[in-house]
Amino acid sequence: MQQLISFTSDYTRYVLKGGTKFYAWMGSLAVLIVGMMYVFYLQNTDGLIVTGMTSQIHDGLYFANLVFLVGVAAGAVTIVFPAYAYHHEGMHKVAVLGEMLAISAVIMVTMFVFAHMGRPDRLWHMLPIIGIYNFPHSMLGWDVLVLTGYLILNAICGFYYLWVKYTGGEINRKWFMPLVWVAIVWALSIHTVTAFLISTMPARPMWFHSMMPIRFIATAFAAGPCLIILAFLIIRNNTKFWVDDSAIRLLTTIVTWCLGIALFLTMSEIVVEFYARTEHANGLYYLMFGLHGLTNLVPWFWGAVILMIASFVLFLMPSIRNNFKLLPIPCVMAFAGIWIEKGMGLIVPGFIPTPIGEVTEYYPTFVEWLLTLGIWAFGFFILTILLKGAIGILQGEIKYGAAK
């Protein structure tokens, strides 16, 4: 108990202290968070009418970001898996950072769920016992289950590891290792279920194919590690903590191949859909070329394709992928490309046209953008705190008894 109190206070004190840069970063995030809270209040007094969503296109930015961030959360497994399955030295050192990323991503997902709901005040209806949990029929029920489980698993694994480091004890591998393995498989499940969430609707032909889960996982294992690489490079440059080159190299390899697979799957989909060009291809056609003269998403799609192909080529060039000064460029490009392709580019055209053929367009409002940005800011806020605390413990700057 004594240890737990001192862990909490040491941890809190450590993460709250920082230089001007740290406060500036956290302060600007806080401004966005305040803005987010205001528009969330608006949305829950005036209703979803303040967003660009309609009865025709009833999932928008929020759902798109939700789907994307589930991928980022799952992407953390690209660190944990090599660390524990292949005993990769460099990865093992930073595995806990991946878990921290997963935690913040799942928190962001939860917030996007709240943003997406028409009645967030009634979410308790989903809880078993006091509400009704439509299990196993509802895919959303499954999604909530796996996401909650993933959050708990990562919190336990991550903080247990930190706790042991803090107290200077030994890891109890008897239950820790099975839990890690469960978490690894679970990471795949969260994104698979999220894919099932939309791919099990015959009403929406654009999503109704079995390629969705593998495409989701491929893009997740490209976008997630991109963000991790960026985080690692920032950590290397701004803290005393040194992330091994080998870890970053391995992540780069994973990104490259997953990006390649993602591009390949996109190409396969385009060929299959457009060779026959049935009416089921209307959504994809809208995305790529526009439908009935409505072309809002066309530049986004082609932008995403260019970003993804270009970053893939850059990743393949050793002069860039081994140059850690230039590496952030393809990482940012791939991350942005996947964000567009998997978020807006996948969710919105699923609703265009509607199942009975009405073609309308989606115009996200300022409220939606600010709320989205605010949730991302909140996620980065949490991520910064979690990473800072974790690094402090890994560096031995927070240690039981050290403060006394």
Place this chain on the structure above:
Amino acid sequence: MTPNETPPACPAQEQQAECLVPPASADPAASAPKTTRRDFLKAGGTLSLSSLMGAGALMAQSDDAHAAAEWAEHFQKNYRLMTDAEKAEARVRLERRYSQEYGKPVTVDTTGPQPGVLMGYALNIRKCIGCRRCVHACVEENNQSRGKRPGEKIEWIQVLRMERGKFEQGKMDHGYPEGLGIQVGGNAYTPAGQVLEGQYHYNPEKVPEQDATYMPIACMQCEKPPCVKVCPVRTTYREADGPVVIDYNWCIGCRMCMGACPYWARRINLTNPVLPKEEMNPVTHYLGNRPRMRGVVEKCHWCLQRTRHDRYPACVEVCPVGARKFGNLLDPESEVSKILERKNVFRLKAELNTFPKFFYFYD
């Protein structure tokens, strides 16, 4: 049934025993549900909530029926799991609140499915002239939001105008690829007979137009509804007499059902519904046309407040060409049974195995 014969409402002053209390189960065959262990567990779970509901009930004594009712509504159970007493309580609460809000006596019916009834609908697609009277009759009846801001106006029926299209000589030498022998003819692109490709916002001087056919689309009340399957809180379900209904107080607004519906039958209340007092229809059903709230999904329920008392749905009654038919599928003498027996019918998107109880037919 004339409005004079509406079932007795359950005013707060009266004894609840005198009110019309529906059977406890949605299935009339199982009107006496057994208490299972699960129910017991559920009861235990709601114990803490019932104390809060008590607080709500205390507040209900105050004049502000709206706030009190809303407060109590936050903690009420899913309609299907309510006991008769709870249903009656919820009904009184809602009637008091709506009556105060809309300045006239509002009834909230809770009549359950009648035994031996399976509702069915048929639409003569050859007859429809696309006048949209059904659309607006539905709005008059079902208390939809009718505001001016985009998203504030909700209509449950959509009428699709489809072009007849034509095959013509002039298109013969157009197509794809051009110049190498046409493999895909220009005439291939005529919309003739193209279902679900057309206009929803058509607005000619007069209908029917020579070059168009019309197809109204609303909830198909599927026997195997995809929307029910995806609902994470089981707030939408199929009633024993056929219609798929929503407990608006239990809906969390996740819109999964809207994504799963292949007929685009569901609408979301993006904001607090705009329903002028004088336009509000005071004869309502709990699962039917009672006023909804912000953030919940709604859809056609075949005018449950009417059909549970044998009255035709509003859209059937106003169709100027008699294209809309409604009846009991279990009764061989009903008009819908006769249509299934005698006419050629089809179900929209039958390939999805949703088994609609809404049939399109031809003369």
Place this chain on the structure above:
Amino acid sequence: MKKIAIYTVILALCGGTLYAVSAADKAVEPAPAAAPKEPVVCFESRKGASDINQQEIKPGLPNVKCSPTTGAALWYGDPYHGTVPMGKMPQMDIPEGKAVVVPRSEKLALMPMCGTACHNGVGPQFNPPTLPKSRKPAPVPTMEAMVPDLKDLQHGRGRIWCMDCHHTTQRNKLVDHYGDPVSFDQPQLLCGKCHGDKLRDWRDGIHGKRIGEFTSTGKKRWFTCTECHNPHNVQDGARNRGFVQLQPEPSPQLPKGMKDAKHELLHPIAH
């Protein structure tokens, strides 16, 4: 000078009085218009031939609600308002009072006159009936005003004429198979002579329209043939259905962000 002044005053007074009178007239004029509310009239299926007056049957409950855009009946507060029993119909075994109709005769303004003013059944050409062999009606202006394409009646495409449907001696009646009179409230007895398949579907509720209770034993208001169809006008210009063209109700609201629905008119070209 004084005189002028007096004249001026008188003139002014006169003018003032006149003005006051006319002003008073103006003030009075709108008042009676506002007092008795303009009766709202809706039409059911046929504009001008199936009108119903809106009335309050209970406080706040009208018998019918009308569309402010088109004047069409949009909602029935009481489906049986103004109905009378349909009467015995062959092949229809409906208990008394379960089948009701809105009498058409009351809506036909000239009907009471037909049988008395002109066709009182005593004219030389009627007793005994000496009808024109050509089966072409004589061009009487009164009749032509009522039925525009009288001389070339499209109903039956020239194979039938007035007396095939209207009773020869009782013009406020229709005629059945045996030449016996049929009420204007029961046109189905006449129309079914030729349109037997439609009559059969109508009897079963498949064709035409019934409102009220949907159960097969419930009370229903039946719509008779002429409440929806105009037998004198079966081919109406650009119309391609069995009904006269109507003004449609307003189109749905455009979803947020959409400025117009012009895109609906474009067809996607797909390869």
